[in-house]
Amino acid sequence: MxxxxxxxxxxxxxxxxxxxxxxxxxxxxxxxxxxxxxxxxxxxxxxxxxxxxxxxxxxxxxxxxxxxxxxxxxxxxxxxxxxxxxxxxxxxxxxxxxxxxxxxxxxxxxxxxxxxxxxxxxxxxxxxxxxxxxxxxxxxxxxxxxxxxxxxxxxxxxxxxxxxxxxxxxxxxxxxxxxxxxxxxxxxxxxxxxxxxxxxxxxxxxxxxxxxxxxxxxxxxxxxxxxxxxxxxxxxxxxxxxxxxxxxxxxxxxxxxxxDGEGSRHRIRIRVDGADNEDAALACARAVSGSTLLKCAVAGEDPNWGRVVSSLGTVPAATAAYDPAHVDVSFNGIKVCRGGRPGQDPELVDLHVPEVHIDIDLGQGDSQATVWTDDLTHEYVTINADYHT
Amino acid sequence: MxxxxxxxxxxxxxxxxxxxxxxxxxxxxxxxxxxxxxxxxxxxxxxxxxxxxxxxxxxxxxxxxxxxxxxxxxxxxxxxxxxxxxxxxxxxxxxxxxxxxxxxxxxxxxxxxxxxxxxxxxxxxxxxxxxxxxxxxxxxxxxxxxxxxxxxxxxxxxxxxxxxxxxxxxxxxxxxxxxxxxxxxxxxxxxxxxxxxxxxxxxxxxxxxxxxxxxxxxxxxxxxxxxxxxxxxxxxxxxxxxxxxxxxxxxxxxxxxxxDGEGSRHRIRIRVDGADNEDAALACARAVSGSTLLKCAVAGEDPNWGRVVSSLGTVPAATAAYDPAHVDVSFNGIKVCRGGRPGQDPELVDLHVPEVHIDIDLGQGDSQATVWTDDLTHEYVTINADYHT
CATH class of the missing domain: 3.60.70.12 (L-amino peptidase D-ALA esterase/amidase)
Structure with a gap:
């Protein structure tokens, strides 16, 4: 069809x-x-x-x-x-x-x-x-x-x-x-x-x-x-x-x-909630989705929330207001970061699934935005190192 | 010492x-x-x-x-x-x-x-x-x-x-x-x-x-x-x-x-010349240095200038003025893109060297900026997929 x-x-x-x-x-x-x-x-x-x-x-x-x-x-x-x-x-x-x-x-x-x-x-x-x-x-x-x-x-x-x-x-x-x-x-x-x-x-x-x-x-x-x-x-x-x-x-x-992302093995849905407005939520979601390190971590099935918050931390305060001490991050429903600090045990997260949901709550307002990306694997590198001009 | x-x-x-x-x-x-x-x-x-x-x-x-x-x-x-x-x-x-x-x-x-x-x-x-x-x-x-x-x-x-x-x-x-x-x-x-x-x-x-x-x-x-x-x-x-x-x-x-970039096999120097001011040159150099695709191309020793200009093209005109039809790109001295179009034969470029020089001339002004990055290899993915929390 x-x-x-x-x-x-x-x-x-x-x-x-x-x-x-x-x-x-x-x-x-x-x-x-x-x-x-x-x-x-x-x-x-x-x-x-x-x-x-x-x-x-x-x-x-x-x-x-x-x-x-x-x-x-x-x-x-x-x-x-x-x-x-x-x-x-x-x-x-x-x-x-x-x-x-x-x-x-x-x-x-x-x-x-x-x-x-x-x-x-x-x-x-x-x-x-x-x-x-x-x-x-x-x-x-x-x-x-x-x-x-x-x-x-x-x-x-x-x-x-x-x-x-x-x-x-x-x-x-x-x-x-x-x-x-x-x-x-x-x-x-x-x-x-x-x-x-x-x-x-x-x-x-x-x-x-x-x-x-x-x-x-x-x-x-x-x-x-x-x-x-x-x-x-x-x-x-x-x-x-x-x-x-x-x-x-x-x-x-x-x-x-x-x-079908090149070499991808996991789809990643990044949803940012609790923002002051949609643009702020979107800027945060895009900062996280652009993290090469996070994408590698997901390829390695590691719920590495440190790489989530370090990406969030690059968004200027003028773009997205939030207090780092009020930010929560969940991987597939497990809140591994609570208030900018370690939360539930990352061992509880199972990333041996095709779709990973990273939910971020900025604890600031009521707006949200969602962005989709995928993981970064050896196959991506192979495809893009070998697809010559 | x-x-x-x-x-x-x-x-x-x-x-x-x-x-x-x-x-x-x-x-x-x-x-x-x-x-x-x-x-x-x-x-x-x-x-x-x-x-x-x-x-x-x-x-x-x-x-x-x-x-x-x-x-x-x-x-x-x-x-x-x-x-x-x-x-x-x-x-x-x-x-x-x-x-x-x-x-x-x-x-x-x-x-x-x-x-x-x-x-x-x-x-x-x-x-x-x-x-x-x-x-x-x-x-x-x-x-x-x-x-x-x-x-x-x-x-x-x-x-x-x-x-x-x-x-x-x-x-x-x-x-x-x-x-x-x-x-x-x-x-x-x-x-x-x-x-x-x-x-x-x-x-x-x-x-x-x-x-x-x-x-x-x-x-x-x-x-x-x-x-x-x-x-x-x-x-x-x-x-x-x-x-x-x-x-x-x-x-x-x-x-x-x-x-010593993780997994790196090539250092890449990106120099942007011919900008109206240093900030414009720097924004362009950073847009190019951030291209995952270009970094994979260099890992594959491919002088892929298409990935250079497509990254340049993401810089807003308000940030860096230039006319795409006046942009030149060289890899290690070989001007593979002249005026936004194919220039010298990419086959002339030898990237089997540890340091790659990508020189971009915006054809606009007299300012310049240089940024250093490296290539994206399988080893980078391995290091960052395996370096767990």
Missing amino acids: SITYPAGFRTGTAIAHRPGGSQRRNLALVVNSGPMDTAVGVFTPNRFRAAPVIWTSRILEEGHAGAVVINSGNANACTGPEGLDQARAMAERTGEQLGLPTEQVAVCSTGIIGHLLHLDSILTGIDQAAQGLSASQEAGEEAAKAILTTDTCTKTVAVDGSGWRLGGMVKGSGMIAPQLATMICVITTDAILEPAQARQALSEACRFSFNRIDVDGCMSTNDTVLLMASGASGVRPDPDQFQEKLGQACADLAHRIVA | SITYPAGFRTGTAIAHRPGGSQRRNLALVVNSGPMDTAVGVFTPNRFRAAPVIWTSRILEEGHAGAVVINSGNANACTGPEGLDQARAMAERTGEQLGLPTEQVAVCSTGIIGHLLHLDSILTGIDQAAQGLSASQEAGEEAAKAILTTDTCTKTVAVDGSGWRLGGMVKGSGMIAPQLATMICVITTDAILEPAQARQALSEACRFSFNRIDVDGCMSTNDTVLLMASGASGVRPDPDQFQEKLGQACADLAHRIVA
């Missing part, structure tokens, strides 16, 4: 590698057959924005697109005007195949930075993918597979609304930072959705999902989340229900990214 | 472990025999300040101390009022042995967080160390060894001024953050130095040394740098020369910490 779950969407995939490269499918088209062509996006705030991000953010200003073309393996980032020409060429060829204006085609790329695309292979791949377009569930699964890089599994979602459907796919497992991630996400719906509503709903959904995960604190140049609406269900959704379902879908996909 | 290199200082060491613990020496005394007793410190800005940091920063307010007692293995951090009582007890026993008021004894601790000390062993250790005080070079080396935790080697320095000397020792290899580090550093001099001058000189020296290194971005609860002056040379140093020599000594010790 993926992006072809809602009515009005077809996908096609192809192998678009430079000669001699791997034979994995690495190119996907997602086509919206309408009747609507709403399409909005949320993009990386990185100042080195990749060519496809520049292209796609520009053409989606009015909130319309008929298709998106995605390649994996090469991010077409830091490639200057030539890279932008290449992104445009991908849109143009896709448009020719589908009978769409070039400006109606969004482009996403993910992979290594600083290399121009092998454009001939990509254009041939677009032709092939366009020949094989299908609305089948299998085609949706193939597309979810074709966008992966270091991911170890596909990540898809399918959600039912009242008379309408929502589907999604995402790739991402490393270079996952507090603000989006090295991720490409496409969400489709057959609900009737105008661009303004779509834009607002997507922004809100990202805030509590993709913007609350952190695998390695590294923000990418290519992060893109697209929401496309075909209107093919003929149903105009209840706005609250749509927001809720979209939020669920994004959170679900975000958690799958963390679960 | 260590802290006993200048005249007027004696050290003693002891084994102060809980019963059944390791038999490594883990306690050191440093005693200033005068005639002066100037002592100033720079301390971690972490809000969870360990008991010895609270104690020592308080007693050094006037700039005087006759001795410092240091234990390794247990940081006496997050231990509440009992921990503060223990730090005070260490100072008291040391004072009794040396004939000093309790408030004349600085205390430093390093090691695991969240455990009270095994105080009986520590106090017995203080008695033993006081019996064996010596001004020999060997005694200085023993002290440098006794303060280590996960360090693989001692880190000491000895510098000559005009008629005066300076010596130093430091421990630290993990939990090393942009602002100081999990480090204890003691610097001694026989120059005549008043507290005010000592304080200003130490602060300035730290700014460009210990505050410019980053092993894992994790700020500790116990960081302390002490400067003690005996005046035993009878020489009042030229202030500029003293500042220069002290700065050299601190930079030298800081680089040794990076060189």
Whole structure:
């Protein structure tokens, strides 16, 4: 169940590698057959924005697109005007195949930075993918597979609304930072959705999902989340229900990214309670989720609360008010730190489980925030020392 | 050549472990025999300040101390009022042995967080160390060894001024953050130095040394740098020369910490040029030095400039002005990124060397800043997954 779950969407995939490269499918088209062509996006705030991000953010200003073309393996980032020409060429060829204006085609790329695309292979791949377009569930699964890089599994979602459907796919497992991630996400719906509503709903959904995960604190140049609406269900959704379902879908996909974090063996949920306001709680949660030492401790199944509080201690008082002598920390429900001092016996904590819950109470106010991350293992180092330019 | 290199200082060491613990020496005394007793410190800005940091920063307010007692293995951090009582007890026993008021004894601790000390062993250790005080070079080396935790080697320095000397020792290899580090550093001099001058000189020296290194971005609860002056040379140093020599000594010790970074195989010097001002250059250098992905790439000997620019891109424009299209990046002199795009062939870069120089030119102004870090290896993960509470 993926992006072809809602009515009005077809996908096609192809192998678009430079000669001699791997034979994995690495190119996907997602086509919206309408009747609507709403399409909005949320993009990386990185100042080195990749060519496809520049292209796609520009053409989606009015909130319309008929298709998106995605390649994996090469991010077409830091490639200057030539890279932008290449992104445009991908849109143009896709448009020719589908009978769409070039400006109606969004482009996403993910992979290594600083290399121009092998454009001939990509254009041939677009032709092939366009020949094989299908609305089948299998085609949706193939597309979810074709966008992966270091991911170890596909990540898809399918959600039912009242008379309408929502589907999604995402790739991402490393270079996952507090603000989006090295991720490409496409969400489709057959609900009737105008661009303004779509834009607002997507922004809100990202805030509590993709913007609350952190695998390695590294923000990418290519992060893109697209929401496309075909209107093919003929149903105009209840706005609250749509927001809720979209939020669920994004959170679900975000958690799958963390679960597939490069080399990860434990998902870590960091929840900060008792803050004066949500921003303060979030700053504390992010400080903890960014601790390399804590992530290593969890890999070693050690409930090392010292590494939690030493990270908390780096948050300036102006950002988050709290008294260190009133801070509690629990690992999976065992309060190992009480009032900034040793609490229950850490031996009581069992971290031989796939999901670790670190709950922090600042003892200050009533606001909370949650961030997800994962542990830092030998496999992460191997993956990122060996994934060469 | 260590802290006993200048005249007027004696050290003693002891084994102060809980019963059944390791038999490594883990306690050191440093005693200033005068005639002066100037002592100033720079301390971690972490809000969870360990008991010895609270104690020592308080007693050094006037700039005087006759001795410092240091234990390794247990940081006496997050231990509440009992921990503060223990730090005070260490100072008291040391004072009794040396004939000093309790408030004349600085205390430093390093090691695991969240455990009270095994105080009986520590106090017995203080008695033993006081019996064996010596001004020999060997005694200085023993002290440098006794303060280590996960360090693989001692880190000491000895510098000559005009008629005066300076010596130093430091421990630290993990939990090393942009602002100081999990480090204890003691610097001694026989120059005549008043507290005010000592304080200003130490602060300035730290700014460009210990505050410019980053092993894992994790700020500790116990960081302390002490400067003690005996005046035993009878020489009042030229202030500029003293500042220069002290700065050299601190930079030298800081680089040794990076060189001994947990699991590290490459030192990485990140220099940012062409910034509008030093703060902008420093923010960019720190963003790059904090990239887990880049540190893995260097471990894999891959000159991955994409991971450099994607980190640069996270620095807000308000913090550091630059145009991504004017940014150059070199690895060991090979300009692999020119104007935000591919430059020289990365194959020309040889990273099979112990020190990697990443030079970034923002193409904006004339200011620069340099930060040192190291690579992220399997060994780092092993050390920090296995170093349990």
